[in-house]
Amino acid sequence: MTKALERREKQRADLILSAERMIATRGLAGLKTRDLAREIGCANGAVYNLVADVDELVLRVGSRTLLRLDEALSAAVRAGNPSPKETLVRIAIAYCDFAAENLQLWRALFEHRMETEKALPDWSVDDQLQLFRHIYQPLAALLPKRDAEELGITARSLFSAVHGMVALGLEQRLVAVPLPALRKEIASLVRAMIDGLVAQAA
Amino acid sequence: MTKALERREKQRADLILSAERMIATRGLAGLKTRDLAREIGCANGAVYNLVADVDELVLRVGSRTLLRLDEALSAAVRAGNPSPKETLVRIAIAYCDFAAENLQLWRALFEHRMETEKALPDWSVDDQLQLFRHIYQPLAALLPKRDAEELGITARSLFSAVHGMVALGLEQRLVAVPLPALRKEIASLVRAMIDGLVAQAA
């Protein structure tokens, strides 16, 4: 019994890694159960012994991506010892860089939601909220008069604004923006947002 | 000959309207050629006489949506005669309201891009760039020292930031944000961005 379960877990891990590789190279739409089955060496039907459906598979890959994103943002905060304002700029730039370097996996994070209506499992929701904590602390230092709830909302807004710039900036359909220019733009607008918020609070 | 072409055009218009209705009620994923054919009264294969493929259909619906969005933003600018700063706030709020009121159609605008790699036809690209002109003018008044290219980039960044707030704000997966709170947040952050940009320029 232990042997079988071990093998199962091993294959499950293989499956998720294969799915991750496949999304990274061919995009979310390029993820096919039959190709996955061939890659990990099993029948296509066997995929459903390892995972309930592709939705779960995508969410598991997404969870890994969020983890790596979290690490990237943590590293950006850790480097040097800048002011709260520059910390927030670094986080934004790090988010942009991560998205550019993991374009397809990062996109999959947001593309997938639209397709299914069913609620997300808890293990998937938790990760997402963790991201805001990187923003929360520097923001609290800059806006000492705001209470925790206000800070949470503002942190989310700040994140969303940067996300929008990255999302539309990395889109090739509109005018293609070279990555260095995008980074500069993001840094500039983040500084503007922070300056504006601090000025409003004064 | 003219009679047949007329009928064709009529049916083409019907098809696009049906597609629009279908996306609005069932989402982009709910758009099915067989259902469309039944609605406009023709065989499913006949859809491909009116339109090259579903991609084109989605783009045509998107074009209509962008037109209505443009009108909504124009109306927001027209109302009253506020300062450039408040004009930009109104545009942002109008964008948020439009997205909320036309949720599925608005989402389809951005969901669709990911799926196809082929370049967009010109008639579809043009509309998108027009949106920035609403932002450009008030921004030029606020930042008189910036040249046209810089203003264009900043206008796009501002739009992207607001788009991000709306996109993640209207997402139900994360913490659900009530619409009035979202509008308030957007107004607040737009004012902060503008204040910050103006202060930087000084």
Add this chain to the structure above:
DNA sequence: AATATTTCTTGAACGATGTTCAAGATTGCT
């Protein structure tokens, strides 16, 4: 007006794809 030619429309068929399931193979327990 009758016929020929071009064009359009049809709906069956194709190829993909996610998912299911009964039958066969494998594993774990006594």
Add this chain to the structure above:
DNA sequence: AGCAATCTTGAACATCGTTCAAGAAATATT
């Protein structure tokens, strides 16, 4: 070794977008 529980298989199903040969309709020609 033998039995029961479990897992694996790959064929089958349903649902898509899309294509296409054949029949219907419209247009052009005589």
